[in-house]
Each structure stands twice: as structure tokens, then as C-alpha cells.
Amino acid sequence: MSDAILVLAEHLRGEISEITYAMLGAGRNLAKALNAPLYAVLLGSDLAPLAARLGAADKVFLVENPQLNLASAGTAAALLKELMAQQQVGLVLVGGTNVSMGIGSVLSVRTGLPFVNFCKKISWDGALTCTSQLFGGKILADVKLTDGRGVISIYPGSFPAEAGKSEAAPTTVKLELPVAASTVLFKRYIEPEAGDIDITKQNVLVAVGRGIQSQANVALAEELAQALGGAVCASRPVIDQGWLPLSRQVGKSGMTVKPRLYLALGISGAPEHWEGMQGSQLIIAVNTDPKAPIFDGAHYGVCGDALELVPALAEKIKAKKGAA
Amino acid sequence: MNLFVLLKMVPDTVEELNVAPDSPALDAEFLRFKLSDPGEQALEQALLLKEKHGGTVTVVALDAPEVDEVLFTALAKGATRAVKIGGDWSRLQSFAAGQILAAFLKAAGSALSADALVLLRSQAIDDLEGEIGPYLADELGVPYADVVTGVTVTGNSMSIIKEFAGGLRGEFTLPLPAVLGIQSAEKPPRYVPIAKVRAALKSAKIETVDVAPPARLARFALERMYKPEAGGRAQMLEGSPEAVADKLVEVLVQQGLI
Numbered sequence: 001m002s003d004a005i006l007v008l009a010e011h012l013r014g015e016i017s018e019i020t021y022a023m024l025g026a027g028r029n030l031a032k033a034l035n036a037p038l039y040a041v042l043l044g045s046d047l048a049p050l051a052a053r054l055g056a057a058d059k060v061f062l063v064e065n066p067q068l069n070l071a072s073a074g075t076a077a078a079l080l081k082e083l084m085a086q087q088q089v090g091l092v093l094v095g096g097t098n099v100s101m102g103i104g105s106v107l108s109v110r111t112g113l114p115f116v117n118f119c120k121k122i123s124w125d126g127a128l129t130c131t132s133q134l135f136g137g138k139i140l141a142d143v144k145l146t147d148g149r150g151v152i153s154i155y156p157g158s159f160p161a162e163a164g165k166s167e168a169a170p171t172t173v174k175l176e177l178p179v180a181a182s183t184v185l186f187k188r189y190i191e192p193e194a195g196d197i198d199i200t201k202q203n204v205l206v207a208v209g210r211g212i213q214s215q216a217n218v219a220l221a222e223e224l225a226q227a228l229g230g231a232v233c234a235s236r237p238v239i240d241q242g243w244l245p246l247s248r249q250v251g252k253s254g255m256t257v258k259p260r261l262y263l264a265l266g267i268s269g270a271p272e273h274w275e276g277m278q279g280s281q282l283i284i285a286v287n288t289d290p291k292a293p294i295f296d297g298a299h300y301g302v303c304g305d306a307l308e309l310v311p312a313l314a315e316k317i318k319a320k321k322g323a324a
Numbered sequence: 325m326n327l328f329v330l331l332k333m334v335p336d337t338v339e340e341l342n343v344a345p346d347s348p349a350l351d352a353e354f355l356r357f358k359l360s361d362p363g364e365q366a367l368e369q370a371l372l373l374k375e376k377h378g379g380t381v382t383v384v385a386l387d388a389p390e391v392d393e394v395l396f397t398a399l400a401k402g403a404t405r406a407v408k409i410g411g412d413w414s415r416l417q418s419f420a421a422g423q424i425l426a427a428f429l430k431a432a433g434s435a436l437s438a439d440a441l442v443l444l445r446s447q448a449i450d451d452l453e454g455e456i457g458p459y460l461a462d463e464l465g466v467p468y469a470d471v472v473t474g475v476t477v478t479g480n481s482m483s484i485i486k487e488f489a490g491g492l493r494g495e496f497t498l499p500l501p502a503v504l505g506i507q508s509a510e511k512p513p514r515y516v517p518i519a520k521v522r523a524a525l526k527s528a529k530i531e532t533v534d535v536a537p538p539a540r541l542a543r544f545a546l547e548r549m550y551k552p553e554a555g556g557r558a559q560m561l562e563g564s565p566e567a568v569a570d571k572l573v574e575v576l577v578q579q580g581l582i
């Protein structure tokens with residue numbers, strides 16, 4: 001039997017994060033291939049109800065300490081290192097999320113193990129091969145961990161969460177581990193800004209990306225959205241430019257939306273954006289670049305200038321609706 | 325304040341990326357480089373802090389194609405000093421980059437002064453070894469916070485805003501000196517007219533320093549680099565904007581959306 005595989009179970013505000021199930025699913029497959037046990041670890045307080053949902057793991061370790069809620073990467077990593085030594089862990093899966101991102105890096109420095117980021121596929125053929133997506137999903141890279149040891153950051157949306165959900169009651173083990181004091185202290189949550197419009201409740205979303213080029217052009221998209229009876233949302237660069245409020249951001253840090261229609265204008269389809277809109281029923285993408293990754297997931301694509309298409313489309317929709 | 329901004333150049337993904345025929349790397353021939361998006365945000369956040377608290381902004385970059393232009397642009401925007409670390413860093417990954425930058429900052433001495441703050445990208449699109457911030461902070465022995473979208477400094481400590489997901493954010497406090505992985509600045513990056521960049525090119529200069537490269541530039545070798553197979557490729561609609569608009573209306577009608 002090989003060294004154990006450990007999943008750092010992510011949770012936020014009393015809920016297990018979706019990425020945790022994705023990691024457990026990936027971990028189950030690996031555990032079988034490597035003939036290794038699969039462990040999960042929860043850090044924080046009030047962990048018992050959370051542990052009950054991690055039945056896909058052979059064992060769940062609980063490290064209860066209020067200081068571990070949203071602990072700094074350094075504090076979490078020091079503790080995980082200890083746990084790895086104590087429980088003979090060789091491979092650790094962490095979430096490639098805003099919450100967990102930094103922990104894997106520090107853990108890898110402290111343990112001397114390699115850290116592989118952006119991982120969307122793992123296979124085992126006597127060595128572990130991780131496939132990572134780089135450059136906004138435009139390129140894949142294979143990395144081999146010959147001895148099967150390392151820290152892998154699992155990219156959200158790459159592994160099915162269903163595979164990591166189980167009704168079984170896991171074996172739980174409470175651990176007392178020293179918690180290093182941290183100088184990075186969590187103070188409070190800041191609730192999402194209540195925007196004028198809740199984009200998660202819209203049937204139709206017209207999404208604008210950097211390709212929309214200027215704030216003035218956002219008005220074109222507004223007009224189209226109005227014609228369709230929907231709202232405008234955006235990718236990160238548009239929000240960072242201040243062209244639309246934060247409440248309209250779709251993606252990793254923004255909202256997750258599942259409208260009946262998602263019309264993406266000038267959005268490349270970076271993984272961090274894709275994460276937030278992949279559940280849309282119908283995705284139509286307009287992009288000048290025929291190789292834009294968004295076309296790989298969209299149902300319909302138009303290779304062309306959104307600024308030319310949008311006014312024409314708005315007119316035709318209005319005409320159609322007027323005629324109907 | 326004693327502000328340092330570490331900038332990384334990345335391939336512009338608007339251009340087509342190709343894999344080199346003989347090695348697991350991008351084909352350099354057609355690459356165009358630009359400052360990584362979050363790097364641009366880190367620079368803006370540093371300039372905002374300098375405006376508020378005074379002090380200096382030192383921008384530091386590892387040598388890379390087109391990096392001079394980015395450094396001059398930073399100077400034109402208001403950075404005090406620009407430093408380029410010479411060497412061939414095309415294969416460099418986050419862990420070793422953290423060591424190199426830590427060595428530079430330690431040599432600069434002032435980097436660890438009580439009012440020092442190092443700002444850099446949270447994560448770039450090619451950071452295969454993850455964020456560089458945690459490595460750098462560990463090497464310097466200072467605290468680190470990532471996915472930062474706001475920084476308020478009061479004396480020798482600061483409060484930062486970190487993004488989680490779904491619009492949820494958190495406030496954290498930490499002492500200075502520190503390293504911050506910036507996701508977005510509090511304001512959109514300022515625009516600088518090309519004439520000002522040209523003026524900087526004439527009047528300002530980029531300091532070049534050497535730092536001994538670490539034994540290994542990356543902690544693992546890439547086996548292979550390749551383009552993803554087009555998955556469920558979209559059904560492409562072709563023709564003039566008018567013709568495409570007609571086809572789209574048809575699709576929308578079929579789907580009961582209009």
C-alpha cells in the first residue's frame with residue numbers, strides 16, 4: 001500500500017465547498033489506482049456536521065480551533081505538514097480557489113514537495129501525470145510526478161463533484177495539533193454588493209468582455225439585453241475598468257449564473273470566467289478570434305466583430321417581437 | 325511608504341500561441357509579451373498608496389522581451405525607480421522566482437523596513453507552480469495575503485479586502501512589512517499618454533542588477549505542452565453581420581427565447 005492521499009476539505013461559512021467533492025472524486029480514483037487510503041482534513045470550528053458530508057473519504061481528520069477558520073496559508077501549511085508526517089501522506093489535493101490557493105504553495109516549500117497548479121486531469125501509469133491548463137485554457141501542460149508525491153491544486157469545474165459525494169458516514173478522527181499563531185487575522189465578511197439587478201435570477205444574460213473595448217459600447221449590449229428581456233453582465237476586465245459594477249461580474253470571484261441564454265460578446269472564455277457560466281442552457285459566443293477557447297464550450301459561435309453584429313441583432317429582435 | 329511592485333511579463337493570449345516543435349515550451353517566434361493583468365493592478369494599487377501616504381514605488385521585473393517598455397510606462401505613471409534583474413528567465417517558475425526576488429529585496433535592505441510593502445500579482449496565467457507571493461513571503465519571513473482588492477494602511481499595520489467567490493469578500497488585518505498578492509486595485513489602472521512614456525524614455529533610466537540564479541529554475545520538468553483538442557466545438561454561424569443576425573434570431577425563436 002502506498003502513502004495516503006489527503007484532501008484539504010474546503011469550507012466557507014458552514015458549507016462544504018463544491019471543490020471539496022471534486023477533489024474527493026479525483027482522490028477516490030487515485031486511491032484505487034495507487035492502492036492508497038484517501039483521507040480528508042477539516043480545519044476550523046464546528047466541524048462535526050461538515051465531516052458527516054465527507055463519506056467519500058476513508059478517514060476524516062478534524063482539527064478544531066477557531067484560529068483555523070480562514071487561517072493564513074502559513075498557519076494552515078504548518079499544520080498540514082505535521083499531519084502529513086504523522087499520517088504518512090504522500091500526495092495532497094488542495095482547491096484552486098480564492099480560499100485555498102496559497103496554502104498549497106507554502107505547504108510545498110515547507111515539505112520540499114513539488115506544487116502543480118491549474119490541474120484539470122490526473123492519470124496514473126506507474127507515475128503520476130498531471131495535466132494543467134495554462135494561458136487562460138489555450139495550452140495544456142503535462143507534468144510527471146515520478147514518485148507520486150506532491151501537492152496538486154485542483155482546478156474548479158475540472159472534476160465532477162458527484163463522484164465525491166457519498167451518503168456513507170465517514171470515520172472521523174479528532175487531532176490535537178499545534179496551531180502556529182498568525183499575524184494575518186480574519187476580521188469580518190463583506191456581503192456581496194446588492195446590485196441594481198441580480199444577475200443570478202435572469203433568464204437572459206448578455207455578457208460583455210474586454211472585446212467590447214469601451215464603456216460607451218456597453219450601451220450597445222444594454223440595448224440588446226433590453227430587446228431580449230434580460231440584463232448585462234461582464235467578465236473581470238470590464239468590472240476592473242469600472243464600466244459595470246461588481247455585482248455584474250460572472251466567474252471565479254463573481255457570480256455563478258445559469259440563465260436560459262448566455263450571449264458572450266468579446267469574452268475569450270478563460271477558465272476563471274467559464275467556471276461561472278458553464279451551467280447556462282444555451283451559450284452563444286461572438287468573438288473575432290476563431291481560436292478563442294469560448295468556442296470550445298459554446299453551443300453556437302460567431303467569428304466576427306461584436307460591435308458590428310450587436311446593433312443589427314438588436315434591431316432584428318425588436319422587429320421580430322414587434323411583428324409577433 | 326516603501327513600496328515595491330514586482331511585475332511579470334506574460335504572452336499576450338490575443339495572439340495565437342504555438343508550442344515549439346522540439347521542446348515543451350511555447351514557440352518564441354510569434355509571441356508578443358505584455359504585463360500580466362493582475363501585475364498592472366498591483367502597480368496601480370501601489371501608486372494609489374504612494375499618493376495617499378507618500379514614499380517611493382520601486383518597480384522590479386525579471387528581464388523578458390518588451391519589459392523595458394513596461395518599466396518605462398510604470399515610471400511615466402509615477403513609479404520612482406525601475407529595476408530590471410538581468411538573465412535568461414524564460415524557463416523560470418514561481419518557486420525559484422520567489423528566491424531571486426527575495427535575494428534582490430534583501431540586498432535592497434529597505435525592502436524589509438517597517439513601512440515596506442511588496443505588491444505583486446496574485447496569480448498569472450502561466451504560474452504553473454502557483455502563486456509566487458507565498459514563496460517570496462516565506463523566504464522573507466513576512467506575512468502574505470492573496471486575491472486582494474483593497475488595502476488600507478494605518479501606521480505599521482493594514483487592513484486588506486480579499487475576494488472569495490460569488491461576490492463575497494473578507495476583511496483581514498496584518499502587520500507591515502508584508503507581501504500582498506493583488507487581484508484588483510481599488511481603481512481602474514490609470515491611463516498614461518504615449519507622449520509621457522516617451523518623455524520617461526528620455527529622462528528616466530532603468531537600473532539593471534544581477535542576482536545569482538538558483539540551482540534550478542523550476543521544480544519539475546514539463547513532459548509535454550500541447551493545445552487542447554477542441555471539445556464540443558460550437559456550431560459556427562457565418563456570413564455578413566446582417567446574415568448572422570438573421571440566423572441568430574432563428575435560433576432564439578427555435579429555443580423559445582423570443
Ligand SMILES: Cc1cc2nc3c(=O)[nH]c(=O)nc-3n(C[C@H](O)[C@H](O)[C@H](O)COP(=O)(O)OP(=O)(O)OC[C@H]3O[C@@H](n4cnc5c(N)ncnc54)[C@H](O)[C@@H]3O)c2cc1C
Pocket residue numbers: 098136208209210211212234235236237238249250251252253254255265266267268269270271272273276286287288289292304305306307338361446447448471507
Ligand atoms: C484568482 C482569479 C480570479 C478571477 N476571477 C474572475 C472572475 O470572477 N470572472 C472573470 O471573468 N475573470 C476572472 N479572472 C480573470 C480571467 O483569468 C481572465 O483574465 C478574464 O476572464 C478575461 O476576460 P475577457 O475574456 O473579457 O478578456 P480577454 O481574455 O482579454 O478576451 C477578450 C476577447 O475579446 C475578443 N475580441 C476583441 N475585440 C473583439 C470584437 N470587436 N468583437 C468580438 N470579440 C472581440 C478577443 O479575441 C478576446 O478573445 C480571474 C483570475 C484569477 C487569477
